[in-house]
Amino acid sequence: MIRRRIWTPFVAIALSAAMVMTACNTYWISTALADLPVLVQIAENIAAILAAAQGQSGNTQVATQIQAVAATAKTGLEAVQSLVNSYNAAPSAQRATILGQIDTGLTAVQANLQQILTAAWVMNPQLQATITGIVTLAEGTLLAIQTLVPTAKAGPKAVVQVRPPSPAALKASYNVIVLQGDLAQYEIH
Numbered sequence: 001m002i003r004r005r006i007w008t009p010f011v012a013i014a015l016s017a018a019m020v021m022t023a024c025n026t027y028w029i030s031t032a033l034a035d036l037p038v039l040v041q042i043a044e045n046i047a048a049i050l051a052a053a054q055g056q057s058g059n060t061q062v063a064t065q066i067q068a069v070a071a072t073a074k075t076g077l078e079a080v081q082s083l084v085n086s087y088n089a090a091p092s093a094q095r096a097t098i099l100g101q102i103d104t105g106l107t108a109v110q111a112n113l114q115q116i117l118t119a120a121w122v123m124n125p126q127l128q129a130t131i132t133g134i135v136t137l138a139e140g141t142l143l144a145i146q147t148l149v150p151t152a153k154a155g156p157k158a159v160v161q162v163r164p165p166s167p168a169a170l171k172a173s174y175n176v177i178v179l180q181g182d183l184a185q186y187e188i189h
Contacts (some may be wrong), residue, residue: 028148029088030163035141038080038170038188042138043074045178045186046116046131059084066119066131073112080105093096099150106146113139137173141165 047070050063081101087098113135142165165173171188178186 011145025053028145028150029084031148032084032143033081033088034167035164036077036084038174039138039141040074040077041172041188042134043070043077045174045188046070046134047074049127049131049178049186052110053124058074062119066116069112069115069119073109073116076105076109076112080109089132102149103146106142106149107133110142113142126181130177130183133177133180134174137170137177141170 047067050067050070053063083098083102083105087095087102090098091119117132117135141164144162147161148164164170175187
């Protein structure tokens with residue numbers, strides 16, 4: 001009887017930790033599935049903004065290059081979204097592999113967004129500021145999602161987890177940026 005009482009708090013703590021870990025595991029999935037469609041819209045809008053600005057930018061080659069990279073980022077985001085859905089439905093044995101693919105996909109999209117920023121430096125200052133703001137918002141959201149994704153390897157993740165914005169907050173932040181750039185037609189509703 002005494003032994004049972006001694007171990008009861010430890011068992012309760014272990015069960016509580018397991019429940020928290022399970023909740024955290026599903027939180028990243030719901031967050032990714034909520035934010036990724038908004039990020040796809042943002043990537044589409046970057047391409048559309050640049051397509052509209054091609055004639056005005058003075059450098060159609062750069063605008064075309066950025067538009068192609070934005071399209072690649074959109075495709076990458078859609079692939080990550082598909083991987084998250086696959087992870088959610090996959091048996092435990094396959095989840096580690098899918099986690100690695102999700103992490104690789106998020107990193108690749110962030111690299112695409114960096115290419116957009118690098119190329120945008122030669123465009124007009126107002127458009128450059130708008131694209132920089134949009135890309136920074138998207139990168140920050142992707143990074144926040146990436147910190148939530150469990151590692152494929154055992155052990156704790158070395159990165160501090162950051163809570164990504166909700167889809168509504170992400171849309172609102174994006175809309176503020178495009179409105180400041182006088183691009184109201186690219187708002188996301």
